[in-house]
Amino acid sequence: MKKLKRSARLVEMTQYLLSRPHTVIPLTTFAERYGAAKSSISEDLAIIKEVFEEGGSGELHTLAGAAGGVKWIPKVSRELALAFAERLSTQLAQPDRILPGEYLYMSDLLGQPALMNEAGKIFATAFGNMNIDVVMTVETKGIPLAYATGAQLNLPVVLVRRDHQATEGSAVSINYVSGSHKSLHTMSLSRRAMREHSRVLIVDDFMKAGGTVQGMIDLLAEFNATVAGVGVLVESGSVDSEERLLTDYISLAKLTAVDAKSRHISVKPGNYFDL
């Protein structure tokens, strides 16, 4: 217990809440922590709630009753999410990103933790109400996004491997067909990594026809787990609708054209903003 003035207590409580998203914190925790009356704590929380919610950074939920307390739900407003998607689209459209085979160099963007955290917060906003148990991705480039999302939702992250690894113990492996190249690949998930009946949010950095994501969905079936949502940072729009394996997903940016000859890339905000 440390006695603090209200001003200091507000700073401390703000820090405490921000580092514990999606976690119920009983009022008594604060009351004991600061040796303050619950009524004072409630007043402090009202101030914090107002600042958080007016600033558009999320919601502070108050839970009544014996198990009462507060829960910090980080959110990104539609407006700020769209501004993020537009910045991302502009950066993705830089012509020097074009690689042989009309691949796009994205590693500099994926290598920015702050950008990943912002995208993760948007996914946490989109999927926060879906009773998700675990966030899943397949190695490699979607990993930072999956962790950023997991951190905001206070959920564990499960990593699907391309090969069976000695450090994963017994694993379930499946074959899947990549939608765009029609080639056969393998992915593998440790038996211990996923509980039965888990509700899973699949996250990845890039999706073309959706073969890799469909592979992850097939893998989940082996664990009697279900997909609760799919979020990708960038989707390729240059896929025929009959080629597309997946229709139920959210994307933050959509690549509509990559032309190596004219060095032209078109990117627009993803389907998350279509509604």
Next chain:
Amino acid sequence: MKKLKRSARLVEMTQYLLSRPHTVIPLTTFAERYGAAKSSISEDLAIIKEVFEEGGSGELHTLAGAAGGVKWIPKVSRELALAFAERLSTQLAQPDRILPGEYLYMSDLLGQPALMNEAGKIFATAFGNMNIDVVMTVETKGIPLAYATGAQLNLPVVLVRRDHQATEGSAVSINYVSGSHKSLHTMSLSRRAMREHSRVLIVDDFMKAGGTVQGMIDLLAEFNATVAGVGVLVESGSVDSEERLLTDYISLAKLTAVDAKSRHISVKPGNYFDL
């Protein structure tokens, strides 16, 4: 500009600072943001500084002069870092982690974003003064730790691949010998990923003899970049000193024995706590 009462302003400023570690924020930014006098902002910052520093969560540096402002430096005190390492050691010592070949199952721990963030904050404390330009790791399992460290230090993360990928453009590949098995492997880094003369912090989840880390150091030489520090979450202590390829590194936990027969694992806090 939004006029806020001091209490609300303290909450807002706390949130603003915490989301921008290792970033200089001029006092004028706050003064304009809240339509407040610089003297009021200075008083607010003094309150925030006291709470942050007494709580042991980091330092709020005040920079004088024309480029004056404040900089939030997240830190973990030695005491809290040791408590973290002891919790981690206890969890790692659970006998059911032993896998064939005396590997240890760690994916459940590596899959906890909050645990990764805590470890990343300890690395940020250890390496925060070393003028680092970029954090580097090799796929796969060290990635969340590298991003957690990069986020706390406000630095980009560069990802070394095991194979050359079409999405990375031209790359430099090297061969390296894993210290424990003496087998030959390849790693590859995109030409665009690393500027010349960068000072690099190498982060990984596990180190045995140090062959993989030594491979990354050799790879850096190809980019005229230098290693400024090496941080690993867990090191294996079962390596002969003549086998060990690397002596200058920090570990948070040290695996001193894994015995599959007796199902016994010994783990203690790493060399970061030896000093």
